[in-house]
Amino acid sequence: MVRSWNLGTDDEQLSDRPGYELVGVVGMPPRAVGPGRAIGRRVLFALAVLLVVVFAVYVDRGGYRDANGDGISLLDCFYYATVSLSTTGYGDITPASDSARLTNIVLITPLRVVFLIVLIGTTLEVLTERSRQAFRIRRWRRTVRDHLVVVGFGTKGRSAVEAFLAEKDGKPEQIVVVDTDRAALSVANARGLVTVHGSATRADVLRVAGVPRARAVVVAPNRDDTAVLVTLTARTLAPRARILVALHEMENVRLLKQSGADQVVVSSETAGRLLGIATVAPHVVDTVEDLLTPETGLALDERPVTPAEEGRSPRELSDIVLALVRDGRMRRMGEDGTEVLRPGDRLLYVRNLQGEDGQGEMGSLFPRTQ
Template structure:
């Protein structure tokens, strides 16, 4: 169920108003029955005396200088003042209890999740590149949102990620303790997509030290920084500025080619590039003669184009990069 969020100031204001309402109710009750009370001066209770008695009574201070002496006044204290005292204390300490309860609940959820999560994907940075990477993961692999963790320093970006059902961690991914909270040491892949290239290098270094077996994929703006990412431990580096520039250059001559590339890179509709293992019936054959449009063959971790002589015959253990048609029903059901 959606939760109604109230600002801290409004919540505190409501509690203060409630406390004063309980206090004034006690003052009014004591003032009406003031003849049943005795004070140390034995000169009767004024309105100020009633206010004083209600304050020290509800706050459980109880100096004893004003006391109920008649049976009716004592009955009113038992039936009315005592419940008001309890409600007054609940209002005063309610904010603290609520914060402690919420923190304990959040810590328990995080602890359970960290013990349970395995083979997830950590996305560092939820800007344009990070959002696109998450959309591709959700569309291409049918990944569960709870298996994607977003790390960012921008709370607005984390709120947007949380609205998609993703796990969020607030902090800088250049710090190993933040990546540990995200479970990077047990992640299947780490996507590094910050807004600055120097941040990408630092994040990659930290992630590789913490997760030596995870696959790290990084994005940079400038091609001259690719070797820095590679040396830092990135398995794959994408140059965003050069890729966009190439598409712009192609669009000046053959704009429809750009449309086709965009179609291939958008897994939600049309055509998409996918990877699959070789079937036993396909072993020994040529990848160019398969019903699928094969673009390349992955063998022993290396990618070969479909026209390379090394992959004239498909072998067991090969994987095929091919063009597949996206079925709209699949995404309509998501």
Template sequence: MAVRNRIRNRLRSDQLSEGPDYALVGVISIPELQASPWRAIGKRVVFAVVALFFTAVIVYIDRAGYRDAQNNPLSFLDSLYYSAVTLSTTGYGDITPLSPSARLVNILIITPMRVLFLIVLIGTTLEVLTERSRQALKIQRWRNSVRNHTVVIGYGTKGRTAVEAMIGDGIKPAEIVVVDGDAAALEAAAQDGLVTVRGDATKSDVLRLAGVAHAAAIVVATNRDDTAVLATLTAREINPRAKIVASIREAENQHLMRQSGANSVVVSSETAGRLLGIATKTPTVVEVIEDLLTPDEGYSIAEREVDPTETGGSPKHTKDIVLGVVREGVLYRVDNSKVEQIEAGDRLLYVRQGGPSDD
């Protein structure tokens, strides 16, 4: 009852998804390769020094066409000084080009170098000013192209482990979107190369920003059962076709998750309790279960389509160790009389060696 009351109290809407893309900068984060800021500054400093000495050499070579305020010929130090005040547009006027060749060099070489020098100096400022527009453009392109991805709601221990399992099973990080309201969790997800959306996953507009309407699967891994129920209900309303897998703490809320639209519900407290109980007598069984749940090494549980040569045969006599048969969306254990013979269109739940799935 308490969960139902919290759901009623938290049902509210906003207009996030209807705003312009630049308003979403800081809400949606798309991973990219980040260069070290010190390295970027170092490159600019090196370029500025090279430009300064290059200009000084050009001026020194044509030093006969320059005079200072005392009408003396230029030394290399004078050339370096002239180059510095010229490139920085300070221009004291105490050294001036007099000959036609010196003035031509100023037009063709030193003026373009001055422009490049200024671009380098103000490059960081320009980068900051254009970053918001660049991020908005990336967000717009991403929102227009994201399809058939997986949305993970909550990036705590359960969410991170779920993502690791999916990546180990062959799903690309670019096909996973994380929704969370915690900045530290989103930063961890971004470091893992995932697209992140900051906000409350119980709000429909936040889930729309994550592309839930076009998602193939949704993983609900929140820390609270009431939040999980409401997030599942909202996601199901937005996308009636997606596969929703949810985790809850208490078994008494399992029927609420089913009613909210979850295809599969994992009760974390009971599952952990069973493993603890088994480990007291047969710890090796727990090791095997952990092995089966780890897709990148040892053995793991997977699902595949039936090979045409297997049709009509028994699931017990295939090349793989078959645990069950999925027929019309319903899972039957291998010893069930309804699946004594494999039919076309069935899918087999089997044990395979670790690595990417066959499909």
């Protein structure tokens, strides 16, 4: 059963809550542990507890009395520990000989432990899961930084995540997904992503997702007005983070730029242009698709100019350079000042992935700090 949380109206309330109260809001990716391994861990823990009790009884064996009156041996200590930990206790029939007690230790008690594991193991797992999740959330909140926050895990959000993970250095632990759809968050958790349940228009939800320490924020909700509110909130919390927004209508691009978006992608306009081009030049669309697919073929990429390339013309390089970024502004090839490469320039180029072992850095979406 998933617990519903009342996030309240106080903008400071959610991010100030301790980790155990964020269980159900923050979803940590599941750890892949097989049933055999889980049971093995419980058995080893039970044996460790047994040995501790045996040691404690043996050290203070002078304080124990046996009904036989022959003192307490090491075997007696094991016997006492096993019948005590298994909640068996003493009854009318008690093992009196060493062989009977050895049987109790070697055979009967392990069977009791197996019975207890099968009977209450699942219940204990449920009871302790919340504590483990709270501990993982606290540790994650202390350490998360320079990560990617994806708002909206629909088609566009999932595609952005897949593109990031396809890069050489893309790792699931670097991504946090924010959404109000529990089903979408379950899919994200299954892929190893940390999730936050809540509306990203709330500053406190974005704080829980670590937006103030994020390197980039991808805003991909289903509505343009929601995208504007999320962008405004994210820019207020993270003045230096790159904010990339997906829109449906071109008329909202200017508003998003004023709200603090670094880059805006209009899905409807882009799809419409590609459909129009496909009617007269279908292979152009195939090439664009190839450039946008990072796994094989050609790919668009971004990298800094190397010291050996400074002072040279972009046309002299082996890479096909389409544009360069200088002083934070993109300059197309052929514009004034693009004839010679300068220190600090970044190249936007076409990279051939055929024969490469891996992929390069994700330039436009998640650039590395230099």
